[in-house]
Amino acid sequence: MKINxxxxxxxxxxxxxxxxxxxxxxYFVSGFILIHENWFLQSRPKxxxxxxxxxxPDTTSNDKIAAYLEKKFNIHAKRQRTGKHNDxxxxxxxxxxGGTYAVTVxxxxxxxxxxxxxxxxxxxxxxxxxxxxxxxxxxxxxxxLMMDLASIATILFGLTGLYLWYKLMWKKKRWGIIILSLxxxxxxxxxxxxMNR
Amino acid sequence: xxNKLMKYHLFAGLLCFPYFIIFGxxxxxxxxxxxxxxxxxxxxxxxKQIIIPPFQDEQQFSDAIRDSLxxxxxxxxxxxxxxxxxxxxxxTHPGKNYAISVFNNEPVIKVEEARKGFWPVLxxxxxxxxxxxxxxxxxxxxxxxxxxxxxxxxxxxxSGIYIYLKNKKERKTGLFIxxxxxGFSLLIMLxxxx
Numbered sequence: 001m002k003i004n005x006x007x008x009x010x011x012x013x014x015x016x017x018x019x020x021x022x023x024x025x026x027y028f029v030s031g032f033i034l035i036h037e038n039w040f041l042q043s044r045p046k047x048x049x050x051x052x053x054x055x056x057p058d059t060t061s062n063d064k065i066a067a068y069l070e071k072k073f074n075i076h077a078k079r080q081r082t083g084k085h086n087d088x089x090x091x092x093x094x095x096x097x098g099g100t101y102a103v104t105v106x107x108x109x110x111x112x113x114x115x116x117x118x119x120x121x122x123x124x125x126x127x128x129x130x131x132x133x134x135x136x137x138x139x140x141x142x143x144x145l146m147m148d149l150a151s152i153a154t155i156l157f158g159l160t161g162l163y164l165w166y167k168l169m170w171k172k173k174r175w176g177i178i179i180l181s182l183x184x185x186x187x188x189x190x191x192x193x194x195m196n197r
Numbered sequence: 198x199x200n201k202l203m204k205y206h207l208f209a210g211l212l213c214f215p216y217f218i219i220f221g222x223x224x225x226x227x228x229x230x231x232x233x234x235x236x237x238x239x240x241x242x243x244x245k246q247i248i249i250p251p252f253q254d255e256q257q258f259s260d261a262i263r264d265s266l267x268x269x270x271x272x273x274x275x276x277x278x279x280x281x282x283x284x285x286x287x288x289t290h291p292g293k294n295y296a297i298s299v300f301n302n303e304p305v306i307k308v309e310e311a312r313k314g315f316w317p318v319l320x321x322x323x324x325x326x327x328x329x330x331x332x333x334x335x336x337x338x339x340x341x342x343x344x345x346x347x348x349x350x351x352x353x354x355x356s357g358i359y360i361y362l363k364n365k366k367e368r369k370t371g372l373f374i375x376x377x378x379x380g381f382s383l384l385i386m387l388x389x390x391x
Contacts, residue, residue, distance in 0.1 A: 021382075
């Protein structure tokens with residue numbers, strides 16, 4: 001069966017766009033907010049802090065302690081940093097788009113303080129943009145997978161779009177060539193500047 | 198109307214083409230940390246004799262040394278170190294890192310220059326919006342280009358959907374894919390927030 005290349009590329013461009021539109025839109029808009037944080041992040045996020053009695057399992061494994069704390073405090077977020085302070089207390093930090101969690105376990109492992117920071121709406125958008133790397137539970141991993149698909153889609157938009165322009169407008173190509181040459185030329189010049197300066 | 202919008206949609210895509218490629222590759226790198234995008238180990242050492250400029254604080258001192266050496270970039274405050282031998286700090290920009298050593302009572306400054314390579318530079322242009330002193334205008338204009346791409350992207354989304362809806366044959370399939378995937382995306386984002 002002969003495949004019409006133009007129709008194939010056109011449908012690829014179209015259906016990729018529709019499939020990941022939500023995440024591509026979110027990625028660009030949240031990136032814009034991130035670049036211009038001082039325009040948007042005027043109000044402070046809401047912070048709560050509380051002490052709890054805990055029964056840490058008898059283990060030296062930070063992973064097992066983290067699993068206990070995640071279950072106890074119902075934390076569904078990506079584990080970021082874990083470690084030990086100089087005074088022997090353990091810390092576990094988590095992030096998700098809506099905010100962050102920080103748990104500090106006392107050296108005797110009988111007390112834990114939980115600090116929750118809930119982001120405002122612009123902060124949530126920035127949180128959406130900053131979430132990276134797999135390994136935060138199934139929901140988190142689906143989110144990161146969608147980010148990967150949106151990234152691949154962005155590359156494919158460019159390449160399929162270039163082909164579609166070539167097919168549709170090659171007979172009146174002057175302005176297209178000027179715009180493409182300027183955008184690629186500018187990008188290469190900036191990269192070359194930083195590499196050599 | 199449709200043909201005009203199609204033309205502008207295509208031109209908008211040509212304007213944003215290199216940024217789309219940079220954005221896509223760098224975003225994948227944030228999730229996967231590709232080996233080939235790590236900064237290279239291309240290091241050279243050099244030194245230069247300069248007149249140490251007067252300064253009021255450490256940040257001002259590092260900035261003044263940078264300008265005297267003819268370098269560009271920022272001096273992160275957390276990299277500034279002072280000890281009994283002298284003063285060490287970093288100058289960094291998307292293409293290079295400089296480790297600067299200033300020794301007490303010596304006019305010679307020692308510099309360790311590390312070139313990052315093509316891929317780290319490309320990676321750093323993702324959302325690059327900083328102003329660097331002493332560089333040509335076109336370099337600092339990259340931030341403006343980034344903002345223009347966001348606006349053009351929004352236009353492309355709206356115009357693309359409009360152009361598509363004018364085509365009656367594929368409307369049903371496309372709208373089904375669009376709304377179901379959009380709904381799924383919003384659900385995932387909402388659940389990730391809660």
